[in-house]
Amino acid sequence: MSTDPADVKSAKRVTLKDVAKAAEVSLASASYAINGTGSVGDQVRAHVLKIAEAMCYRQNLSARAMRTGRTGALGLILPDFANPFFTSLAQSVIRSARAQGYCVFVTDTEGDPNQERKAMHLMVERGVDGIVWFPIHDLENGTALINDTPTVVIDRTVGGIEQVHADYHAGGRLAAEHLVALGHKRIGVVSGPMSVLSMRERCAGAIAFIEQHAGLVFNLTNAFSYDLEADVRMAIERRDATAIFAGADLIALGVIQHASRTGLRVPDDLSVVGFDDIPWAQISAPPLTTIEMPVEEMAAEAIDALLRRVESRAQPRRKVVFETALIERKSTSRPL
Structure with missing residues (x-):
């Protein structure tokens, strides 16, 4: 290891004071420019940011957290990365948070309530400024888990916490x-x-x-998976239905796969509609007709709502509901 004085000097961390001195502005103006706060002109801000970049200045996040009580980090808790819907949602949340100057810590609870509780505890313990949470299940009250950390819930119903939803009932009706x-x-x-x-x-x-306009042949339940339960497979094989609405795209893809295995052609013999519009829906064979969840808009609203709560815990708790839309592809057609 070199001990040349020049090397030691070059390794010294550039401070905000160094940036202010090089830019020939006050320490307060340098801070306002870099943090995007306070009263400072556009030209001064641009000048300071240029100097800071040239000097490779990096904020001391630990010091900022001690000074402001904020870490610049948010938590995102999701139930199952095996479902591509959650990968898409995570990307949307991260993009929205990044645009607001925040980084995001993401964790997958694998559908395990014990892991979910541990994840909540870990996020709170690490001092994130707020949490976007997609719970495994609906909860009557989730406030005991978050320990006063600003939190917004997506898709689920959790008492005492702000929520972002889609109009699921209208989406199901659109499919039918x-x-x-x-x-x-x-x-x-x-x-x-x-x-x-x-x-x-x-x-x-x-x-x-x-039930109002046609005939309901069967109403069955499956896990959030393309692996179908025996009674669902048997219902498909009976060929009593000419169309199936699946409550999630993963299930719809499983229906298409099993129909193909049993000699049914989609959509000629069986039309299939899903719900969510996951990335796989466009590349399935055939491409899946589905109900679109406006994931980008929901993620942006969740981040905006969360940051409002970070700024003021007294913000009223709201439930924001987004419209859904039918995305028509090739898995549906008129019955032969």
Whole structure:
């Protein structure tokens, strides 16, 4: 290791005071320019930022946290990275947070409530400024888990915490309307776990319209997986339904796969509609008709709502609901 004085000097961390001196501004103006706060002109801000970049200045986040009580970090807790919907959601949340100057710590609880509680505890313990949380299940009250840390919930219903949802009931109805408009009279429904309110709502919307305008052949439940339960496989094989609404895209992809294995052609023999519009939906064979969850917009709202709560804990708790939309691809057609 070199002990040349020049090397030791070059290794010294550049401080805010060094930047202020080089830019010939006050320490306060340098701080305002770099943190995007306070009263400082655009030209001065640009000049300071240019000097800071040239000097390779990096903020001391530990010192900032001690001074402001904030770390510049947010937590994101998701239930299952095996589902590509959550990968897409994570990317959207990270992009929205990054645009606001925050980094995001992400964890996957693998559908385990014990891991979920540990993840909440770890995020709080690490001092994140706030948490975006997609719970495994709905909860009557989740405030005991977050220990007064600003938190926004996506998709689930959790008492005492601000929530961002889609209009699931309307989305389910859109799926059923599409199938009925194509002329399907015998329609089956394969839901995800009905312990989740958002799933109950999307299936209720579909079933109500089907029962009014067509015939509901079966209503079965499956895990959030393309591996289908035996009773779902048997229902497909009976060929009583000419169309199926699946409560999640992963389930819909499983339906298409099993239909193909049993000699059914999608969509000629069986039309399939999913829900979520995961990235895989566009590249399935055939591409999946589905109900779009506006993930980008929901993520942006979750971050905006969270940062409002970071600024003021007294903000009223809201429930924001986004519209869904039908994305028509090649997995649906008129019955032969």
